[in-house]
Amino acid sequence: MTSVMVSPRATRTLGTLGAILWMVLAALLAAWLTGGLAPLGVPGLPDPGATTRFGLPIVQALRDLSAMLTVGALVVASTCVPPGEDEDEALLAGVRARLVAVAQLSATAWAALNGLLIALVFSDASGSSMEAEGFLQQAVFFARSYELGQYLLWGAGLAAVVAAGCALASRTAALGALAALAVVALWPMALTGHATGALNHDEVVNLQMFHLVGIGVWGGGLVALALVGHRLGPSLGTVARRYSTIAGWCAALVTASGLAGAWLRVPDLASIVSTYGALLALKMTAVILLLLAGWWHRRTLLAQVVAGRTKAFWRLVGLEVFVLLGAAALGVVLGRTDPPSTDGDSTSLTMVQSLLGRSMPPALDATGWLTRWSPDSLFLPLGLAALTWYLVAVRRLRRRGVHWPWLRTACWVIGCLLFIWAANGPPATYGRVLFSMHMVQHMTIATAVPTFLVLGTPITLALRTLRRRTDGSYGPREWLLTAVHSLPAQLLGHPIVAAALFVVSMVAFYYSSLFGLSLEAHTAHVLMTLHFLLTGYLFAECVVGADPGLERPSYPLRALMVMVTFGFHALFSVSLMASTTVLARDWFESLGRDWGASLSEDQYLGASLGWALGEYPLAVMAVALLVSWVQADRRERRRFDRSELREDDRQLRAYNDYLQRLSQAGPRSRSSTMAGASAPDEDRSTE
Incomplete structure (x- = not known):
């Protein structure tokens, strides 16, 4: 038998393509199981076509993956990776430059896919085919005039700014600004995701933002670490430990925001048997598996990485990426699935409820200054x-x-x-x-x-x-x-x-x-x-x-x-x-x-x-x-006083000497001084 040797670079390329393909297939499978790929069959609303029905979950999955990778790569580069030997305090090089290049590529894809989503979302909402005459002009009008289109347009613009910033970044200080801007660019995604709804819309948008930040830093950082881990050498253990700490906080954020969002969107336990509840349960199961994997990282594998034994670490990282991208794919389908109906269904909302997102509060009285809370x-x-x-x-x-x-x-x-x-x-x-x-x-x-x-x-x-860092990397204090x-x-x-x-x-x-x-x-x-x-x-x-x-x-x-x-x-x-x-x-x-x-x-x-x-x-x-x-x-x-004590009252002695010289001055010198001072007045009076 002849063994086929595959280079490490080819292995990483195949792994990257496999991760992308897995997330797309998972999104399509979940959409197919929930009926999201079938024609709506609603009387009066035409079918936008298979291109829109299949293209929308695919493009959204790729957009979400690009956004995750952008945020994660910039956060890892700015907080975890120390500068290399060929890198000074200001100029980016080595692994950090590689991560910025990854972020630039993914941010460019993020912007382009967001622009494509504008057309697909408009086609899906209006029921018009993308091949129809005048479709482009209608999609542009949708992006400029409707909130959903404006959010997608803003997301594309912010992602494009992040990509341009990555192309121009050459100093360490730029990494923090780019990471913060990438996090801000997630806000339009929170406004257009499955946080949208009638009542409690603002609260669910906030929770969705926390969820996106956590999953972006956690998942995107894990993918970025897998892409550049072979270049870290002896510093892999340090970087992995720092990322593990950040991932732990992000996991807590994802779990808390997910549970709070589920509590707002799922009205009762009986609603778990709905399609939305089933997808939500699958996603939370994936998060629990990731939490267990992270615990195993901290408990066992980090010590092995520091000791130079990384094979088990990379196997677990691959499994984590697999589960995490599957959870993200479920999130794509959740965004296109209606949550269980509640008493506050949009069909029965009053004008006040649609404007405020909740009912009109009662008249404000004295006790209301302490008791009327809206968290x-x-x-x-x-x-x-x-x-x-x-x-x-x-x-x-x-x-x-x-x-x-x-x-x-x-x-x-x-x-x-x-x-x-x-x-x-x-x-x-x-x-x-x-x-x-x-x-x-x-x-x-x-x-x-x-x-x-x-x-x-x-x-x-x-x-x-x-804590102050000594290896040249930037932590919270720096x-x-x-x-x-x-x-x-x-x-x-x-x-x-x-x-x-x-x-x-x-x-x-x-x-x-x-x-x-x-x-x-x-x-x-x-x-x-x-x-x-x-x-x-x-x-x-x-x-x-x-x-x-x-x-x-x-x-x-x-x-x-x-x-x-x-x-x-x-x-x-x-x-x-x-x-x-x-x-x-x-x-x-x-x-x-x-x-x-x-x-x-x-x-x-x-x-x-x-x-x-x-x-x-x-x-x-x-x-x-x-x-x-x-x-x-x-x-x-x-x-x-301390200065005078050190100098033996130098200023005080100088001032006393000055006073003594004034006291020793004779009457003649003082009178001559007075005469000299009054001479101009005498001259002016003579004139």
Whole structure:
């Protein structure tokens, strides 16, 4: 017998093609079993043709795989892989350059496949064949005029920007920005996936975003590691250990978001027997298998990789890729399968339910300020994660015997609790129904929350607790330092820019269509919340911050900044109180609220609350500024005293010598000096 030798490169190529083929076949098989490949047979709706019915799951599976690989390759390159011997601190080369090339290729495919999806989705929704006359013009109109087409177009554009950035990237600092941009590019996918629905749409979109981020970093990183693992050499064990830690957190994120999404989409246990429930159960089974494989990685195989025995490791990686791509293929079919019907079916929704995604809340009373909660599946986890991280970091410092001021901890806890209350409590429940409650939410997030968060000095805490890497790779600590010292951070954190953003953005937001858009669109609401939280944080950091990174003005200028900025804020509130134009009138009138104050009265109340709610953060900021000013003066005096002690009171002795010379000066010299000083006056009087 003659044995056929296959080169390692050919083996990797065959493995890559096999993975792609497996995901496509799994998606087609699941679609066939659920009836997704058969003609709809709906009277009045024509069949778009076999090209659309078969092409849609294939293209979507390839798009999802490209997105996963893009995100995973960039995250692995930016956080796990150390620079090679032929790579300096700035220039990319070796394995990291290889990963960026993989990300560039996959991002290009992501953009192209998203563009093709526009045509396929339009064909599927309209029932028109892709070969029909005028189809291209209709698909372009669909992409520009309808939300679903716009989301796909935005996804293609963001993926194209990531591909262009990968082509231009030559420095390590660019990897973090590209990885973050790739994660942001997943947001349109969350808006168009099986998160869409009638009630609780916004909550399921948030959960779908968490799910996509977790599966992208986890699965895409695993595929990227399999593609470049042979090039890592002795550093494979280190890279695998770092990736395993990230994958563990991503697995927890995928599991939690998947369970929460299933709880929202599947109304009861009996619905599990539906097609949607069966697909969901299969996907969760695949996730459980992956969790077991990850546990086995951490427990047994990582030690073998460090010791140089990698054969069992790569076999398990291949099995994980197989299961993970199968789960992703099930996700493709889930996106085209209707969830079980509920009492809130879209056919029986009222106007208010279709606009808000939930029923109209009852009239706001005194107890409602504490009891009317609407948990947000995006901001609630983020707020709890920030609170948990801070407390764990403080506990870690104390275990090392390092003191951390309790007042900083208290400020951070207050800031997190205020954020959770504003984004999930009564202000969130009534923020899209009452302008006054929207203003409560906005001013809490833009002024109070940032002030307390800044006083918690989170960057200092992170730098004291995060581990420093010594092999040239970038971990959380290195990326944090890179971010705070980056040009965008220095530009946005400049005192003038930060103050201008804080004031101008508020005026531009309310006196333009952006306010109405934030009430109507979930994406605009998320961007609005993040924008005002960031601008408020930058302004507070310039005034009362103590974290490293930004250059702050002198204390008198800081006090002037506070007075001028909050003076403009008070002027804005007064002008809004005096205005007779109701902001976002069409939106509030379409809700048909039959309780509470009128629109004009509620807007006047909201402007008054906005003015009042800007005062107590101002008081906190003023007290913190005064305290830090006094402490800075004390530190300066102590520094001066230490300097004088080291120099044997050199400046004090020089000053005493100067006074002694003045006292020893004779009356004649003093009178001559006085005469010389008065001579010009005498000359002028003579003239």
